[in-house]
Amino acid sequence: MKNSLFAFLVLICGMKMQAAIHTETVDYKQGDTTLEGFLAYDDSISGKRPGVLVVHQWLGLTDYEKRRATMLAQLGYVAFCADIYGKGVRPANVTEAGALAGKYKSDRQLLRARANAGLDELKKNPLVDTNRVAAIGYCFGGTTVIELARSGAELNGVVSFHGGLDSPTPADGKNIKCKVLALAGADDPFQKPDDLTAFESEMRDSKVDWQIVFYGGAVHAFTQPDPGFVNAGAKYNEKADKRSWEAMKTFFTEIFK
């Protein structure tokens, strides 16, 4: 009966939560570079809670990631959107986006440094229980969170949504200390079979706790209503979007126990 009463109170708190999401833009640094992130949390509840880093897709930090951060805040987490590219560096079109994403994918050390800067900023927040931290990312950000794990970062888990899983240094898999969940479109033409095989081998050889889900009928960018371009190879898929969000929630329930 006591448990039920507790659950009842949690429910009431839950109802209140949705009304009080605090958001703000946050400047922070990696080396000498200023980055502009975005913070979201529920200020109607008190006390420490798990933190979730959100890493953007190739277009940089947009309203899309801010919406995801707000959704995470509604779930009770402190969410922080990292800015990998730098303050004011926001690609105007897909050509610029491709060039920027390519630059960081070619310089994994810089990519790791930028991702870690975001993680540090999240962990500095006094509301964050630093023993319960995860990172999620979309497309380019999905690649980034795996790279963050490969850097040996201290966190409980990473979730890659339709991210490229390739690595120029697969031996770095042995640095991974957290659980890895990859969520992929079964028909994603940007997910090359050789990269998938190499990723699986990396996880296996490094004895990582890993999982991968393939959503039938889903191509690249399946969670994004506007991925910058829409064609047969990159398109929103509502079913896969909802299913992958649920998979992330279940994963968080497990890793934040």
Added chain:
Amino acid sequence: MKNSLFAFLVLICGMKMQAAIHTETVDYKQGDTTLEGFLAYDDSISGKRPGVLVVHQWLGLTDYEKRRATMLAQLGYVAFCADIYGKGVRPANVTEAGALAGKYKSDRQLLRARANAGLDELKKNPLVDTNRVAAIGYCFGGTTVIELARSGAELNGVVSFHGGLDSPTPADGKNIKCKVLALAGADDPFQKPDDLTAFESEMRDSKVDWQIVFYGGAVHAFTQPDPGFVNAGAKYNEKADKRSWEAMKTFFTEIFK
């Protein structure tokens, strides 16, 4: 506030549920063959509810499937364990199990007939909402539920736990009317890469709503503490067991809406 009160009442009902699982052995027929199934439901709640067919692994209907059926009943479903082999036909060892499973895998029409007989028996139960029915299966049973779907059976979804996914007649994928979720060990040596590729092609070409999850570090029979034999290729994996059960629950939440 009304919603919270409702949730509170549901919670109380939930607490009561676990205490009252009715189970019984049920004889039924496929053609002239008598089969011996197992039924489980919560008799402390009234009214129709979704039904779940459970198909056994190669050792036939054992306590393992009965435990799963009881767990499903505790979740509020009517669960019915099918008997594919026939009343009294219970392999005494892995040699007999291999021969029996092989017989049915080589005669997919008979396998489909036996699976459909179980489904019909489940649907006949007055507690079952026949618009909300699923089938799950383990190993041999995981193969069987996909075959049930390929027969064109009317149900909302099937879940294959570490089941072989091969088909001698991949064109039959076009008969599938339900959603398909396959849960597989990433290191299952019985899951041949060619079979996986063929399964994916079958699902894709037939425009099935399908998903597949691979659990890192998991081999064959990862949900079964006693799969009949234990070696490097077939072994219980608690993490993958729990994760796959959660994946099934999430899938049911979606398909039984």
